[in-house]
Amino acid sequence: MRAYQDMVFSTAVRLTANPAQAEDISQEVFLRAYQSFENLRTSPKAGGWLKTVATNLTLNHLTRHRKRWRLFSEIFSEDSREEEIESATAVFDTVLTELETGERSALVEQALGRLPDHQRIPLVLYHYEEMPYQDIADRLGISLAKVKTDILRGRVAMAGLLAESGVGATSDRPRLPTTTRGAQS
Amino acid sequence: MSSRDQIDEKLERLVGQVLREQPLQRAPTSLEARVLGELATRARLPWWRRGIATWPASVRIPVIAGCAVCVPLVWVLSLWLAERMVSVAAGPLTTLRDATHAATSFGTITGHIIQSIPREWLVGGLIATATLYASLFALIAVGYSLLYPRSQYAKAHLT
Numbered sequence: 001m002r003a004y005q006d007m008v009f010s011t012a013v014r015l016t017a018n019p020a021q022a023e024d025i026s027q028e029v030f031l032r033a034y035q036s037f038e039n040l041r042t043s044p045k046a047g048g049w050l051k052t053v054a055t056n057l058t059l060n061h062l063t064r065h066r067k068r069w070r071l072f073s074e075i076f077s078e079d080s081r082e083e084e085i086e087s088a089t090a091v092f093d094t095v096l097t098e099l100e101t102g103e104r105s106a107l108v109e110q111a112l113g114r115l116p117d118h119q120r121i122p123l124v125l126y127h128y129e130e131m132p133y134q135d136i137a138d139r140l141g142i143s144l145a146k147v148k149t150d151i152l153r154g155r156v157a158m159a160g161l162l163a164e165s166g167v168g169a170t171s172d173r174p175r176l177p178t179t180t181r182g183a184q185s
Numbered sequence: 186m187s188s189r190d191q192i193d194e195k196l197e198r199l200v201g202q203v204l205r206e207q208p209l210q211r212a213p214t215s216l217e218a219r220v221l222g223e224l225a226t227r228a229r230l231p232w233w234r235r236g237i238a239t240w241p242a243s244v245r246i247p248v249i250a251g252c253a254v255c256v257p258l259v260w261v262l263s264l265w266l267a268e269r270m271v272s273v274a275a276g277p278l279t280t281l282r283d284a285t286h287a288a289t290s291f292g293t294i295t296g297h298i299i300q301s302i303p304r305e306w307l308v309g310g311l312i313a314t315a316t317l318y319a320s321l322f323a324l325i326a327v328g329y330s331l332l333y334p335r336s337q338y339a340k341a342h343l344t
Binding site for chain 1: 188189192193195196197199200201202203204205206207208209210211212213215216217219220223224227
């Protein structure tokens with residue numbers, strides 16, 4: 001359990017952005033793992049199994065609140081402007097090149113956690129879980145176009161939050177949105 | 186590829202790189218204790234309060250066999266009950282149907298009678314009824330105004 005608990009917890013907390021809920025979900029994952037202990041103990045796929053179960057349980061948990069974030073997703077669906085994307089690219093470039101690992105890690109996790117659900121969930125599924133757009137759309141029950149828009153807006157909003165924290169702040173760049181829309185309650 | 190696609194792709198690549206390089210978040214120290222505690226709690230539960238998969242085979246097999254018998258039994262029983270209910274409900278349904286039929290017939294007959302009466306008779310009847318009602322009302326009013334005060338006066342003087 002010790003070998004996998006950080007991975008399971010990270011999977012849950014990145015999707016929920018709520019450590020207490022993530023801990024509950026992680027507990028449930030390990031209780032299920034215990035039921036399949038004989039199979040998992042010697043299996044090289046134990047890590048993958050745990051990650052899949054953690055992702056599925058977290059998404060099931062989030063589905064209970066789905067109507068709320070789906071509504072926000074439907075309301076705020078306009079595309080990002082080109083200058084916003086360029087500015088976001090510059091921010092992430094700065095994050096990679098100028099920040100030390102510890103500082104970067106804290107800032108990125110903080111920014112990710114502040115994204116609204118309808119942007120964070122598809123973003124995490126795409127970048128961390130490496131799910132294709134279509135699978136995300138199927139899993140969340142939204143259109144493919146919506147997934148792409150939400151992920152793009154999530155990236156831009158995340159750059160905005162990083163810029164708000166002082167990353168890549170220069171006066172000659174176009175201003176990024178510094179607050180997320182439909183922020184989670 | 187358009188310039189917009191290129192910057193979208195560059196942003197995707199950079200975000201992917203930043204997120205992939207993120208270290209795992211440390212699980213709370215309480216997690217392991219919680220899981221072990223929950224496992225211990227479950228282990229203390231009697232066998233019949235756990236999942237059927239963990240029940241002893243000597244109990245699980247008869248229960249499954251019993252369920253296998255019960256399912257067709259319940260099916261047959263519910264069909265029989267449905268048939269009984271239909272036959273029991275047939276009596277009140279027939280009475281209700283007859284009552285509805287009688288009410289409809291009565292309404293039809295009444296309609297025919299009203300239609301067969303000449304309009305003048307109806308108007309005359311209505312006027313006569315209204316006149317009689319007004320006359321009766323006037324008679325009662327006059328009678329009351331003449332008789333009631335006198336009886337009160339007589340009562341007062343007798344006492």
